Amino acid sequence: MAEMPLIKLRGISRIYGQGEAMVRALDGVNMTVHAGEFIAIMGPSGSGKSTAMNVIGCLDAPTDGHYLYNGVEVAKLTSDQRALLRRHYLGFVFQGYNLLARTSALQNVELPLIYKGLPRGQRRDMAAEALKKVGLGDRLHHDPSELSGGQQQRVAIARALAGNPQVVLADEPTGNLDTKRSVEIMEVLRDLNRDDGLTIIMVTHEEDMAQFADRLVWMVDGRIERDGPTKRPEPSVGVLEEK
Amino acid sequence: MLWETITLAIQAIFRNALRSFLTVLGIVIGVAAVIAMVTVGQGSTEQVTADVEKLGTNVLMVLPGAEAMGGPTGTADAMLTINDVNAVQDEIGTVTLAAPISQTRARAVFGNENRRTDIVGTDNRYLEAAQWDFERGRPWEPGEIQAGKPVCIIGETLRAELFGTADPVGETIRIKTLSCEVIGLLRSKGASTFGADQDDFALMPYRAFHRRIAGNTDISTIYVSVREGASMERATEDIETLMRERRRIRPGEDDDFDVMDMEQIATMLSGITDILTGLLSAVAAVSLLVGGIGIMNIMLVSVTERTREIGIRLAVGAQANQVLVQFLVEAIVLSLIGGLIGIGLGLGLGLLGSNWLAVPFRPDPAIILMAFGFSAAVGVIFGFFPARRAARMNPIEALRHE
Ligand SMILES: Nc1ncnc2c1ncn2[C@@H]1O[C@H](COP(=O)(O)OP(=O)(O)OP(=O)(O)O)[C@@H](O)[C@H]1O
Ligand SMILES: [Mg+2]
Numbered sequence: 001m002a003e004m005p006l007i008k009l010r011g012i013s014r015i016y017g018q019g020e021a022m023v024r025a026l027d028g029v030n031m032t033v034h035a036g037e038f039i040a041i042m043g044p045s046g047s048g049k050s051t052a053m054n055v056i057g058c059l060d061a062p063t064d065g066h067y068l069y070n071g072v073e074v075a076k077l078t079s080d081q082r083a084l085l086r087r088h089y090l091g092f093v094f095q096g097y098n099l100l101a102r103t104s105a106l107q108n109v110e111l112p113l114i115y116k117g118l119p120r121g122q123r124r125d126m127a128a129e130a131l132k133k134v135g136l137g138d139r140l141h142h143d144p145s146e147l148s149g150g151q152q153q154r155v156a157i158a159r160a161l162a163g164n165p166q167v168v169l170a171d172e173p174t175g176n177l178d179t180k181r182s183v184e185i186m187e188v189l190r191d192l193n194r195d196d197g198l199t200i201i202m203v204t205h206e207e208d209m210a211q212f213a214d215r216l217v218w219m220v221d222g223r224i225e226r227d228g229p230t231k232r233p234e235p236s237v238g239v240l241e242e243k
Numbered sequence: 244m245l246w247e248t249i250t251l252a253i254q255a256i257f258r259n260a261l262r263s264f265l266t267v268l269g270i271v272i273g274v275a276a277v278i279a280m281v282t283v284g285q286g287s288t289e290q291v292t293a294d295v296e297k298l299g300t301n302v303l304m305v306l307p308g309a310e311a312m313g314g315p316t317g318t319a320d321a322m323l324t325i326n327d328v329n330a331v332q333d334e335i336g337t338v339t340l341a342a343p344i345s346q347t348r349a350r351a352v353f354g355n356e357n358r359r360t361d362i363v364g365t366d367n368r369y370l371e372a373a374q375w376d377f378e379r380g381r382p383w384e385p386g387e388i389q390a391g392k393p394v395c396i397i398g399e400t401l402r403a404e405l406f407g408t409a410d411p412v413g414e415t416i417r418i419k420t421l422s423c424e425v426i427g428l429l430r431s432k433g434a435s436t437f438g439a440d441q442d443d444f445a446l447m448p449y450r451a452f453h454r455r456i457a458g459n460t461d462i463s464t465i466y467v468s469v470r471e472g473a474s475m476e477r478a479t480e481d482i483e484t485l486m487r488e489r490r491r492i493r494p495g496e497d498d499d500f501d502v503m504d505m506e507q508i509a510t511m512l513s514g515i516t517d518i519l520t521g522l523l524s525a526v527a528a529v530s531l532l533v534g535g536i537g538i539m540n541i542m543l544v545s546v547t548e549r550t551r552e553i554g555i556r557l558a559v560g561a562q563a564n565q566v567l568v569q570f571l572v573e574a575i576v577l578s579l580i581g582g583l584i585g586i587g588l589g590l591g592l593g594l595l596g597s598n599w600l601a602v603p604f605r606p607d608p609a610i611i612l613m614a615f616g617f618s619a620a621v622g623v624i625f626g627f628f629p630a631r632r633a634a635r636m637n638p639i640e641a642l643r644h645e
Contacts, residue, residue, distance in 0.1 A: 059558060059638045079637070080562045087560025098555050098642060101548070102258050112559035114251065159559065 004071055006166060006199060007033035007056060012065035013222070014051050025051040026062065027222035033201065035166065038193040040210035040230070041203045043219035049203045050171050052219065056201060057092050057169045058082040087115050091160030093170035097152045099144040105131060105155045106140040112163045130158040134188050150181035157188060161198065168192070170202040174209055186212040248565070252573035263577055265541045266626075270581025270618040271588060273534025277614035278589025278606065279596060280527035284520035286593075286602035291516050293603075295509040302372070303475070304503045305331065305465035305482060321499065322461035325449065327489060331465055332368075335481045337473035342369035343449050344464040345457060351397075351445055352417045353405040360401050361444040362418055364452020370396075370429075372468040380412040380427030383448055391450025396427035398442035416445070421455040423447060433601065475504050531614060535621040542625035546633075547644055553633040554641030563634040567627075570634075574626030578619035585618070586611055 014026040025048045033039060041049050054060035055067065058074060061082075067074040069085065077085065086092075091112075099108045109127035118126070131140055134154040144152050153173060160168050170189065174182035190212050192198045204210050211230055218226035256263045307322050325343055332341035345364040350357050367382045369375075380396070387394050395416065402411050411425045423445070432441040453460045469478045479502050486500055549570075556566050590606055597604040633641050 054639050057558075061637070080564075083557065083560055083562045086558065090560075092558050094642070098551070098558070100258075100552060100555060107254075111556065114247070115556075115560045115562075115565065117247075163560075 003034065005032045005068075006035045006070060007031070008066075008068040009056070010066040010068075012052075012055060012062045012067060014048070014055060014060070015063045024222050026055065028065070029222070029224055031217065031224060031227070033167075033199065035199055036193070036197050037215060038190070038200045038213045039202065039215045039217060040213035041201065041217045041219060042205070042207075042210055043225075047219040048222040049219055051222075053169050053171045053201065053203055056167075057090055058085050059092070087112065087163070089166045091163065091165040091168040093153070093156050093160045093168065093173045095172040095175040097144070097149075097156045097176075099152060099155055099159075101145070102143055104141045104143060105136060105147065105158075108144070108155055109159045109162045112159060116163055127158070127162055130162040131155070133161070133192075134158045135184075148181075150177050150184060153177065153181075153185055154188065157185070161192060165198075167199040167201065170200065172203050172205065174204065174206070179208075182206070182209060248569050248572050249576070251569050252576055255569070255573050256577060259545070262541055262545055266538050266577050266622060267581035267584065269534040269537035269541070270578060270622055271534075271585040272537070273531040273618045274582055274585025274611075274614045275589035275592060276530030276534075277527040278586060278611055279592035280523040280530075281610045282590070282593030282604065282606045283596040283600065283602065284516075284523045285605040285607055286597045287519060287600065288513065288516045289605055290602040291509070291512045295505055295512065300505050301469045301471060301473075301475070302505055303467040303469060303479060303482065304508070305467060305486065306501050306503065307463070308499065308501065321490065322459075322463065323465060323500070324460065324462055327486065328462060328465050330485060330489060331467060331482055334485060335478065337470050337478045337481070338467055339470050340368045340372045340468040342366065342372050342466040342468075343462045344369065344466055345449055345452050345462055346464075347456060349419055349456065351401060351405065353411075353414065356405045356407075358401060358404040358443075362452065362456055363444055363446045364449035364456070365446055366449060369446075369466055372466050376430040378428045378430045379410065380425070382427060388448045388450070391448050391452075391454055393421050393423040393447065393451050393455065394426045395423040396429060396446045397425055398429055398444045399431040400440050400443040401445055402428055418445060418447075419456055421451070423451075475506075479504060527614075531617060534618060538618070538621045539625045542622075542629065546629040549629060550633040550636075550641050550644035553630065554636070554638050554644065557634070557638035557641060566634045567631055570630035571623070571627050574623045575619075577626070578622040581622070582615040582619055586615065589614075 009029050009031040012026055012029040013024060016023040016025055027048075029048075029052060041052065043049055051060070055062050058069075062075060065075070069089070074082065074085070100111070106124065106127050109130050110123045113123040113126055128137070128140060131137060134157050136151060136154055136158065139147060139151060139155075142151075144155070147155065153176070157168075157170075157173070160170075168189070173189070174185050177185065186209055189200055189202065193200050200213075202209075202213065210216055213230055216226070216228065216230045217224055305323065305327075323343075328341050328343040332338055343365055347362050348359055349362045350359050351362075366388045370382055378399070382396070383394065386392075395418075397411060397416075405411070405416060406414070411428055413425065415422050415424050417423070429442070447456075449462070467478075467482065469475060482502050483498065486502075487498065490499065492498065553566050557563070589611070593606060594604050633644070636644075
């Protein structure tokens with residue numbers, strides 16, 4: 001018997017607005033994701049990448065189609081049940097970091113653990129652990145305003161993986177960062193995928209970043225146009241820095 | 244989980260220290276102002292009532308001048324005479340005492356000390372009717388009244404001002420050109436409702452006053468004491484009839500004098516305290532409103548930030564109700580802190596104000612609850628409803644909120 005896919009999208013559409021102003025942000029998307037994959041989603045602006053990520057991440061509900069997560073029909077869940085799904089299985093990294101202001105890195109990373117109902121001591125340990133993993137072991141008590149963009153994004157990644165999710169969804173995680181910081185972030189994600197077996201789905205505009213993934217999904221106009229392994233062999237940091 | 248929520252809320256309160264402080268401040272100002280004002284207002288009203296009762300319900304005052312707006316108009320009409328005083332006392336059966344009062348303000352001097360004070364010409368009947376007790380010395384001898392001798396009886400305030408710690412009896416003070424021997428000191432009655440000092444005066448025989456101070460024989464008030472149990476209305480009517488006769492007022496003509504009983508005086512005074520209480524209440528209401536608007540502003544200004552925060556919480560797996568409860572608890576904790584500080588401060592200010600005005604301290608639990616309830620409601624409503632709206636959005640909408 002074949003292993004059940006972690007995520008299965010069948011004919012997913014997401015329509016914004018009505019009548020004249022109607023936008024088909026997703027238009028019959030089919031996609032299957034297995035545990036342990038590292039997927040990059042690319043495509044022109046407005047092609048529906050973020051919309052797809054939000055649907056997969058259960059932050060938004062599709063207008064039509066079937067979304068099976070571990071065999072469970074997500075479209076039938078209530079918003080509270082979707083919250084539970086996010087809480088226990090999904091981690092999100094946003095382009096704009098979305099950290100709580102005036103709140104230390106540690107407390108930001110603790111946030112999802114609070115809703116998991118973990119006791120404070122354990123929360124602290126897990127959050128510190130996650131921050132160490134992204135190389136911020138020495139910045140636990142800094143506020144976002146005291147961190148660089150790359151550091152803030154690493155806090156956001158730590159937050160996404162602190163609760164040991166099955167999938168981390170990252171929407172343009174390096175969109176605001178320079179090449180060097182971007183590569184650092186990508187290496188963090190790649191290590192999480194390789195060493196911890198974390199499933200990662202990432203949206204990016206940069207070919208070089210997409211190369212860190214194993215599989216590339218190309219979207220145009222709310223549809224998936226191409227879906228296959230990334231072509232080039234994985235570039236080393238040295239190659240990038242030579243450019 | 245509830246404990247966790249409270250901890251979270253308290254963390255959020257400290258994280259947004261400025262916002263929390265301003266919210267609390269709004270509540271404190273509103274609650275404290277209302278409590279302080281109403282406490283002082285009610286104390287004053289009670290004091291007026293008590294003062295009037297202390298004066299006795301068997302007192303009438305006859306004043307020259309037609310009645311207008313609840314009080315006599317003043318001196319345009321003919322003054323009263325000592326014969327009027329004696330007539331009221333002798334010819335009306337229910338009157339036990341009628342005392343003459345002639346009054347002005349002048350400077351009293353002793354050695355290097357001096358003070359502007361009430362100079363009153365009267366006789367022993369006033370001391371009895373107004374229930375003054377002697378601290379030292381004695382009342383006037385009949386001969387002294389008869390001859391209008393320059394002998395004074397003074398109040399405690401004037402004594403303290405002129406004599407310091409010394410005994411005034413036997414000393415001589417100067418009032419205008421009159422040298423006046425002090426023969427008695429009256430026991431202090433303290434301040435009245437409006438803080439007016441009741442012990443700041445020098446009394447002398449009315450003849451001395453007329454000859455040496457006023458230069459005429461006018462009596463400005465007849466202070467009348469009516470027999471206990473007798474009808475005040477009857478006494479008032481009798482005095483009016485007598486005075487109309489004595490002042491030759493024809494039937495149909497209006498009185499050119501006024502007989503006031505304590506009820507009228509009380510009405511006049513409580514009219515003043517009503518205005519005072521009204522003013523205080525208006526100020527208090529404005530403070531409450533200002534506090535409320537302050538809270539509202541802070542809450543509305545922070546809606547964007549809060550909406551994004553709610554988006555983040557929802558994105559990491561919070562359920563809408565968990566977020567709501569947290570924000571509600573936060574609003575309640577802030578309101579409680581603000582409310583308690585406000586109540587404490589309000590009672591403190593009320594106590595200070597009451598002491599300063601020398602009125603009883605009368606906090607009103609209903610008003611305290613009302614002020615607290617209003618501020619808390621503003622805090623909770625304006626903290627809670629934006630949060631509820633945000634929690635009902637999907638997380639992405641909330642995160643994008645501008
Ligand atoms: N909340 C919304 N209301 C209306 N239309 C929306 C909304 N969000 C997205 N859209 C539309 O849906 C389409 C897909 O948007 P989406 O954000 O998924 O694109 P994208 O591929 O992520 O683009 P980009 O690379 O610029 O981030 C766009 O045409 C956009 O205008
Ligand atoms: Mg996008």
